[in-house]
Amino acid sequence: MLTAKGAATRDRIVTAAAAEIRERGVTAVRLDDIGRRSRTGKSQLFHYFPDGKEQLLLAVAEREAERVLEDQEPQLGQLTSWEAWHEWRDVVVEKYRRQGVNCPLGVLITEIGRHTPAAQAVTGRLLEQWQQRIAAGIADMKAAGEIRAEVDPARASAALIAAIQGGVAILLSSGSSTHLEYALDQCLDYLGANAS
Amino acid sequence: MLTAKGAATRDRIVTAAAAEIRERGVTAVRLDDIGRRSRTGKSQLFHYFPDGKEQLLLAVAEREAERVLEDQEPQLGQLTSWEAWHEWRDVVVEKYRRQGVNCPLGVLITEIGRHTPAAQAVTGRLLEQWQQRIAAGIADMKAAGEIRAEVDPARASAALIAAIQGGVAILLSSGSSTHLEYALDQCLDYLGANAS
Structure with missing residues (x-):
């Protein structure tokens, strides 16, 4: 300690x-x-x-991972209305558009070694926390009758995380946010369809 | 020549x-x-x-990119029924599950340099061809009245490509195909909802 x-x-x-x-x-x-x-x-x-530079890089990667979530607050932590969901969608797109082809966390993970347990722990924890907050938002919206009962928060939040990761990966290689936006919009359409 | x-x-x-x-x-x-x-x-x-090894690596990357699409045939080229779509979904999941954490194309792209124009041209072309085939499938299903008129093939195919890329990226780091499967299933649910 x-x-x-x-x-x-x-x-x-x-x-x-x-x-x-x-x-x-x-x-x-x-x-x-x-x-x-x-x-x-x-x-x-x-x-x-x-342990020197490697250990320090890992600590920096953890810091950058925290920052990924912080950059989405306060919206990510209170996805309790459609207004909040659409604001969050815009915050995510804007964050990655501004960042462009340079992903600070991605660079660190590549340097540490994408397949090392340490790097995988950092990305695994980030995706898990991210997905949990989205799942909590879906559960809240279901409770409020804004999302239909048959939507499973665990599955739908996993799909949203995959959509964001894929959209960002394409943005990192192409420089365009189009895929990220269409993917997010479709997930939100899916969640919002035929609410009870 | x-x-x-x-x-x-x-x-x-x-x-x-x-x-x-x-x-x-x-x-x-x-x-x-x-x-x-x-x-x-x-x-x-x-x-x-x-130009030696670099040039050869690029040719191999192009070959591996072609293989990504070939591995999804014949399903990807004839997405004309829901049966075909679900078969294609299973082929994609199975392909990446078998491949596990080793992506031959990803390794080459990393080696050539993710941000080099040559590498970006290979991935860009692959995603474009992939998306075009999916968009053609959506257009066919719309024409057959199996997908509702307001679904835009360009946007929905972009969302599907992002979902696959994200699901595969997570599989490459976690070894689990869960995200890929949920993301694909949700896209198919979205396409299939309330057909006319």
Whole structure:
């Protein structure tokens, strides 16, 4: 367990590393620059990240994963009206459109190694939390009679997560948000059809 | 332009390279082994691929992209009944389930460089052809009165492509086909709802 001060220092290091990586790219980033930016010395860096750069990259990936969800708030956490759903849809599209072909989390996951257990844990946890919030929104809308009873929140939220991941993957390669938008719109159409 | 014999030799080289890469991985593959397997000498290899390994990898990526569509035939080319659509859905799920976390095309695209124009052209063309066939199937089903008039083939096919890409991306990282299946099922539910 870290003390409050220790946690703050660790947090400063991760924030500095995330900023350096966003600015210079993950391959060009150097521990020296992270130390300077976070005002921590080498010995402190290695105290918090004894395994060095790999371990630090993983911490930055976790931070970027949290940011993916934060960027969708407050809408994602309160999908209790169609207005909120459509606002959330616009926030997601706008976030990824702004981001364009550069996905900070994707870059880190590729660097850590897409098939390593550590990288898979980060993406797995992100998708799970994301999907849970969407499922909660679907359940709320069902309870309010806005989504028909036969829609299964677990299945429909999984489909929505797949739609977003696919739309974003195509955006990352093509630069166009069209697929992301059509996929999201169709999922919302599906949820909104024939409400009781 | 290649002569028929030249085209056959080039084809043999690409087939051998694809097999070597599938067996040994893209980083371990050597031109010597490809030459031995295709029964071509170094000078022939460089005649057909003067820029060397990079150019050959691109040709293999194009071959793997064609294979993605071939694997879905004959169903993908004749989506003219609900039976055909559900068969196609099962073929897609089975193909990616069998493939598991190893995507031959994805490995090549990563190696060539996801953001290079050459790699983007290969994936762009693949997604476009894939989507066109799905859109043709939707148009056929609309003409037969099996899909309601307000469904737009261009938008619905884009949503389906995004659903597949997202489901496969999640399968590649998690090993589970659940997202792919739920996403496909929901798209088919959407298409099939309230047909005239």
